[in-house]
Amino acid sequence: MTDLASRTAAALDAAVGAGRDLGLTVTDARVLHDLFSVVVHLAPAPVVARVPVVLPAYVDLDLLARRQRTELDVTRWLADQGTPVIPPSPLVPHAPVRRDGFSLTLWQYVEEDRGKEIDYAANAESVAGLHAALRDCPVPLEFLSAAEPEFMAGALDRLAERPDLISAADLGRARREWQELEPLVRSRAAFEQRFPGVELRPVHGDAPAANIFPGAEGDLYADFELVTLGPVEWDMAGLGPDLAAAYDRGAKDRGLRPLDPDVLRFTDAIGMLRVIACLDLLPQLPVLHDYLKPALDQWRS
Incomplete structure (x- = not known):
């Protein structure tokens, strides 16, 4: 075995x-x-x-x-x-x-509708509804814990010993980007100074548009393992302009603000660096390479 x-x-x-x-x-x-x-x-x-x-x-x-x-x-x-x-x-x-x-x-246990085709645009639009539902959640949450700064820092250090997983040039770029972004991840005060007026609220933490379970009796949000306190943009990081526009439609219908382009650039950048850090997990899960490669190619370009 x-x-x-x-x-x-x-x-x-x-x-x-x-x-x-x-x-x-x-x-x-x-x-x-x-x-x-x-x-x-x-x-x-x-x-x-x-x-x-x-x-x-x-x-x-x-x-x-x-x-x-x-x-x-x-x-x-x-x-x-x-x-x-x-x-x-x-x-x-x-x-x-x-x-x-x-x-x-x-x-x-929920029965899955295995024949249902995933509609990511509809999912992204519905995420605004999840944010509306989470607004008053009383459970204490940490600021941007989903960004896992300890994972990021440790993974970039360990990857320096793994040239088989990442080139020195790519790792150097990732380190420079993390050096600029890390203070905004670790410090709520630094984030709020950089993005004044951007509300921090409970968010799913892990791309909820891709974590909607197609139940036999309807879609269900799932996998809140990284639930966190952050800007709503965190939940739309890395999903691209089409799904961002879908989210904005859902937000407008629910009286919520649209995504802030500046904050979304920040969360997109953190999301891409998390892809780099996940290379550190390949020894535990080799098949992960197939999931990471398209995002890595995008980052490099």
Whole structure:
């Protein structure tokens, strides 16, 4: 069995064990998805376990559990408000579960509409609705935690030892860009001085237009693992002018402000540097190269 297959099998075993420990009947568990997390349907229980397996070097289980608790709190609050999200499972306590070296979360199983074609423009337009729903979310959030400055800084340092993953010229450019952008990511005061009047509010944190689950009974927002306090532009970073225009249509319909071009340039730049930093994760997830290459080519051009 390969290391990746062993990791998936270990995550599956942890999910099944955690579910049974919590009183769920699990006899036919199956892996639904396996990339950054192993996602397991704990069948026949209507519960899905999400087990993160690919993590930046600075994220330990304690930090991961704190993030997961925040995600559970935010999604439970949104579900209680009637926002279409995949909610935490009501059959188990709303808390991360630690087992066998993993920290996992448990969610309500939702049947997928596998035949539905994804409409990214419609998704982007709907993100404004999610922002409207998140406006009054009472869960405490950190400023731009989704930018993961510790990951960025550490990854750029480690990549200096990996010329097989990135050229010296590309890494030098990335370091120069990060040196200029890092202060605005680490300091709310610096951000607000650079972008006066731009409201900071709860946002999804991880491209919600690409994280809408096509449920059999309707679309649901999903994967709030990086939920954060930031400008709405953070959620539209790197998606291009067409989807930005779609978002603006949705914002206008809901009485929200349109995207600020200056802030969007900032979030686009951070998003591209996160692509560079993700090269540091390739030893954990080699297939990630195929996802990163188009963005890397765009950055280079």
